[in-house]
Amino acid sequence: MLAGKYFVIGVTGGIAAYRALDLVSGLVKAGAEVHVIMTAGAQQFVKPLAFEAISGHRVHFDTFETPPGWRYPHLELARRADMALIVPATANILAKLACGLADDLLTTAVLAMVCPVLICPAMNVYMYRNRAVQDNLSRLRRIGFKVVEPAVGRQACGDEGPGRLADVAVILEQIRMMFEPKKDLLPSTVLVTAGGTREPIDPVRYISNRSSGKMGYALAETAANRGAEVYLVSAPTRLAVPAGVHIINVETARQMYRAVMELYPRVDVVIKAAAVADYRPRVAAEQKIKKNDDDLVLELEKNPDILMELGKQKKHQLLVGFAAETEDLIKHAQAKINKKNLDMLVANDVTRPGAGFGSDTNVVNILYPDGTVEPLPLMDKLTLSEVIWDKVQQLKAGKKIDAAD
Numbered sequence: 001m002l003a004g005k006y007f008v009i010g011v012t013g014g015i016a017a018y019r020a021l022d023l024v025s026g027l028v029k030a031g032a033e034v035h036v037i038m039t040a041g042a043q044q045f046v047k048p049l050a051f052e053a054i055s056g057h058r059v060h061f062d063t064f065e066t067p068p069g070w071r072y073p074h075l076e077l078a079r080r081a082d083m084a085l086i087v088p089a090t091a092n093i094l095a096k097l098a099c100g101l102a103d104d105l106l107t108t109a110v111l112a113m114v115c116p117v118l119i120c121p122a123m124n125v126y127m128y129r130n131r132a133v134q135d136n137l138s139r140l141r142r143i144g145f146k147v148v149e150p151a152v153g154r155q156a157c158g159d160e161g162p163g164r165l166a167d168v169a170v171i172l173e174q175i176r177m178m179f180e181p182k183k184d185l186l187p188s189t190v191l192v193t194a195g196g197t198r199e200p201i202d203p204v205r206y207i208s209n210r211s212s213g214k215m216g217y218a219l220a221e222t223a224a225n226r227g228a229e230v231y232l233v234s235a236p237t238r239l240a241v242p243a244g245v246h247i248i249n250v251e252t253a254r255q256m257y258r259a260v261m262e263l264y265p266r267v268d269v270v271i272k273a274a275a276v277a278d279y280r281p282r283v284a285a286e287q288k289i290k291k292n293d294d295d296l297v298l299e300l301e302k303n304p305d306i307l308m309e310l311g312k313q314k315k316h317q318l319l320v321g322f323a324a325e326t327e328d329l330i331k332h333a334q335a336k337i338n339k340k341n342l343d344m345l346v347a348n349d350v351t352r353p354g355a356g357f358g359s360d361t362n363v364v365n366i367l368y369p370d371g372t373v374e375p376l377p378l379m380d381k382l383t384l385s386e387v388i389w390d391k392v393q394q395l396k397a398g399k400k401i402d403a404a405d
């Protein structure tokens with residue numbers, strides 16, 4: 001699949017620079033043509049000769065040094081590349097790319113690229129968690145870069161946490177997935193719910209929650225890419241509907257209940273990522289409520305628990321729930337699996353940094369009815385959605401998931 005593909009690998013100045021050698025080697029072994037751009041910082045860690053020996057090509061450093069037959073190195077590299085990677089990506093390169101700077105060969109070439117660019121950050125955990133770095137990563141994702149989350153563990157400096165360069169095997173798998181998305185969900189029909197429901201108080205006000213819908217939309221997008229027929233029942237969000245997905249827009253929990261129940265008999269899998277309001281105002285005022293008294297009491301009544309009802313009526317379907325918790329994550333999540341008759345539950349502590357509402361990333365535990373708990377590292381919501389569909393596929397095949405997978 002990678003044979004004959006043209007890769008541009010940007011190596012920036014971090015201790016993980018030497019691990020880019022393994023990546024180049026893996027790509028070359030797979031038959032790819034690999035051209036390396038090293039920044040000045042990268043050359044402090046690894047000699048260019050090492051990359052030249054493994055890639056079989058001169059390393060590029062300089063915007064103004066033109067190889068024979070090339071007019072503009074940055075444009076030649078950008079035009080030829082089928083894919084570019086930044087491995088490792090330092091905090092500095094993330095900031096430069098997020099701002100669109102072009103002050104060396106790597107940044108200038110990346111600006112000119114129309115191919116996918118995969119960024120593999122690696123840095124100290126505190127630098128990685130820094131708000132500015134996380135904001136830059138969010139912006140990079142939003143403008144179309146793909147990010148391979150760093151691994152968690154002991155770092156060269158002795159600190160522990162996320163920030164180690166992802167395993168080269170994981171990066172290679174991501175590359176393969178981008179060239180040839182799996183079609184392993186064909187011919188399933190799946191239903192995903194997303195967003196936070198709105199429960200009207202009057203014509204201008206409602207009760208809702210902080211859900212952005214990003215997780216549900218990511219699940220719908222990956223399922224469609226992997227060949228499933230996808231129904232997305234969505235409460236209001238600001239997100240674009242993924243290509244090839246049937247969208248059913250709803251606003252309230254009761255509308256979501258009706259839409260989901262109607263689709264239920266014809267779907268194989270339901271993933272309920274929506275944040276459904278548990279209560280609604282007993283009466284939605286017909287006219288805007290005026291501010292007269294000092295206090296206003298709203299009487300609330302319970303909404304249907306959609307997932308619980310799906311659990312009761314379950315026949316051939318596989319049911320996956322989400323649980324957003326702020327305390328006693330595993331205990332509360334385990335209780336939901338049993339109460340709602342679920343096959344799998346994705347639980348996240350929404351108070352953790354990098355997890356939950358509005359974030360592009362998530363940190364979750366996957367729970368099963370037999371009590372198994374599988375913690376997953378911090379990852380972006382698209383990658384997490386791939387992992388969730390992998391787990392669903394394993395469950396459908398009757399295989400129990402190994403926590404070490």
Ligand code: CTP
Nearest residue numbers: 272273274276278304305306307321322323324
């Ligand atoms: N859910 C649902 N209908 C509801 C409430 C929740 O279908 N009325 C689904 C959610 O989509 C999610 C799962 O149930 O997949 C768990 O939702 P969560 O809000 O975490 O839990 P609740 O069951 O509402 O319990 P609590 O609010 O007490 O934690």
